[in-house]
Amino acid sequence: MQQWLPLLGVPVMVLGFALRLNALLVVLIAGALTGWANGLDFDALLQLFGQKFLAARQLAAFVLVLPVIGLLEHYGLKTRIRELVVRRRAATAARILMLYFLLRDLTGIFGMPQAAGQVQTVRPLLAPMVEAAAEARHGELPAPVRELLRAHAAACDNIAIFFSEDIFIAFGAVLLIDAFLKDSGIAGITPLQIGLWGIPSALCALAVHFVRLARLDAAIERQVREHRAAPAVGP
Amino acid sequence: MSALVSQHGLFVLIGVIVLLQAAAGLRDRGNANRWIGALFWGLFSLPFLFGDTLVESWGPAAAYRAAGIVVVALALLAGSGRVRARGELQQRPAPAPPPTFRLLTPALLIPVVTLLCVTLLAKLKFGNIPLLDTANPTLTALGVAGVCALLAGWALTGGTPLLAVSESRRLFGAAGDALVLPQMLAMLGGVFIAAHTGDAVQHLAVSAIGPGQRLLPVVIYGLGMALFTMVMGNAFAAFPVMSAGIALPYLIQGQGAQAAPLLAIGMCCGYCGTLLTPMAANFNMVPAALLDLRDRYKVIKVQAPTALCLLAINIALIYCLAFR
Incomplete structure (x- = not known):
């Protein structure tokens, strides 16, 4: 029984997220229960919370980019992006996502993952472009389709960067694997070899996601048509 | 400095x-x-x-x-x-x-x-x-x-x-x-580490493995990387625990698996977990919030088919590439 106590926080998280309780509150309860079950007193727990929270401050780095996004959107960035995209008839939502996927792969392979990202490029540029392209083709988009496209923009960035940055030999993952090998006394493997073994996974990620994206434009068209055909339903 | x-x-x-x-x-x-x-x-x-x-x-x-x-x-x-x-x-x-x-x-x-x-x-x-x-x-x-x-x-x-x-x-x-969620979740990950959650997960995973098996430890290593990453929200936190607990004793030493493909692709199994968990808030939850999505899990839902498919493929890749 004792050995399962450290896992107490996991079912709490699953239950809390499933019940759609406030995420911060769920995290606090899961942390408090885990700490308490493992013999931390209140003061030690409070200090542990504070220490780890301070140590994770770099995760709020995206705050530094929000003001300029707010400014540009105030002046009509989305309108201008729409005008740009609408003029290009070949630009469909899926094709824009595919192109972005390839560019994002390149930033990973060359070790520059920070050059793009959820706040840097997805929110201000990619999501409005994808939405505008779909709108130009299919007319006014129903809310669920809009949500789907925005989520696809975010997903595209994540999937492309996760599986491509391992190929770059100085990326954290390769260094972590290298350090693990040295700790375990396994010699004769260079970071370059580790990086090369990241290539099959990166190619598979590209293939799988492109197959899905290739069917996206048709799926949007179907959803828009179904939405128009369906009679308006109350809330 | x-x-x-x-x-x-x-x-x-x-x-x-x-x-x-x-x-x-x-x-x-x-x-x-x-x-x-x-x-x-x-x-x-x-x-x-x-x-x-x-x-x-x-x-x-x-x-x-x-x-x-x-x-x-x-x-x-x-x-x-x-x-x-x-x-x-x-x-x-x-x-x-x-x-x-x-x-x-x-x-x-x-x-x-x-x-x-x-x-x-x-x-x-x-x-x-x-x-x-x-x-x-x-x-x-x-x-x-x-x-x-x-x-x-x-x-x-x-x-x-x-x-x-x-x-x-x-x-x-x-x-x-x-x-604020990314920082709160990183904090929770820190509490999990302080509570030795990794040992419990390792214990759980290892209890299923018998001697002389090859496919089962590969599957458990791949799934374990994904699941423990989902718990911690971070593949880097799962990697040393699962690799020291399963990959090293049961696959590298036990079955003579090649370490480079095994560990490199094992890390990718972890990333499949990252795509599936709200614990990886800066990748999955903050974008949903910034894009003003009504369904806060929409990014994860869109990623799920790709992630699950890739998890299966990566486990198969380990099995094919690490034993040659």
Whole structure:
């Protein structure tokens, strides 16, 4: 029984997220229960919370980019992006996502993952472009389709960067694997070899996601048509 | 060794932006929750504004305790469900949009400047003082890019940085406490580590493996990387635990698997887990909040088919490539 106590926080998280309780509150309860079950007193727990929270401050780095996004959107960035995209008839939502996927792969392979990202490029540029392209083709988009496209923009960035940055030999993952090998006394493997073994996974990620994206434009068209055909339903 | 653009300086800048949000939000008289929102953002700015100073002057124990109290207060305020803006936010009349290039230039400056930061500026030094703090390249790159783009936006549109901060409150207001989630979850990951959660997971995984098997340990290693990453929200935290617990004894030593493909592709199994978990908040939850998605799990749902498919493929890749 004792050995399962450290896992107490996991079912709490699953239950809390499933019940759609406030995420911060769920995290606090899961942390408090885990700490308490493992013999931390209140003061030690409070200090542990504070220490780890301070140590994770770099995760709020995206705050530094929000003001300029707010400014540009105030002046009509989305309108201008729409005008740009609408003029290009070949630009469909899926094709824009595919192109972005390839560019994002390149930033990973060359070790520059920070050059793009959820706040840097997805929110201000990619999501409005994808939405505008779909709108130009299919007319006014129903809310669920809009949500789907925005989520696809975010997903595209994540999937492309996760599986491509391992190929770059100085990326954290390769260094972590290298350090693990040295700790375990396994010699004769260079970071370059580790990086090369990241290539099959990166190619598979590209293939799988492109197959899905290739069917996206048709799926949007179907959803828009179904939405128009369906009679308006109350809330 | 201090840099001209230091981590401490950027934290203070984040604190100032967040604190200004608190002030800007108070002016939205249409928002019934403005006081709770202001208190929340005010509290959230404190660890950024004073965190480093307090650790120096009060000592770690007292400073961590104070930060811990802030964390508890943030979670309780968020739990009241009244941090997110409700009602009409005061809108400034939208000006006529400036020409396209004036708007797109600052937006494109963000990725271009981050690119410059990681490639060229990271190596720049004035005498002995480096220009950029290299301890945390993402933070520095985003900070420099954010400020450069903001100044360019000021020059090209005439909108001041103060207007920018005020206008970004729509982003802060809509996203609400989801913006604090990455840090809270990283904190929870820290508590899990302190509670030796890894040992329990390892114990659980190993209990299923018998001697002389090859496929089963491969599957358990791949699934274990994905599942433990889902718990921790971070593949790097899962990797040493699962690799030392399963890959090393049962596959490398037990079955003579090649370490390089096994571990490199094992890490990718972990990334499949990252795509599936709300614990990886900065990848899955913050984007959903910033893109104003009603369904906060929509990004994860869209990623799920690709992630599950890739998990199966990566496990098969290990089996095919690590034993040759």
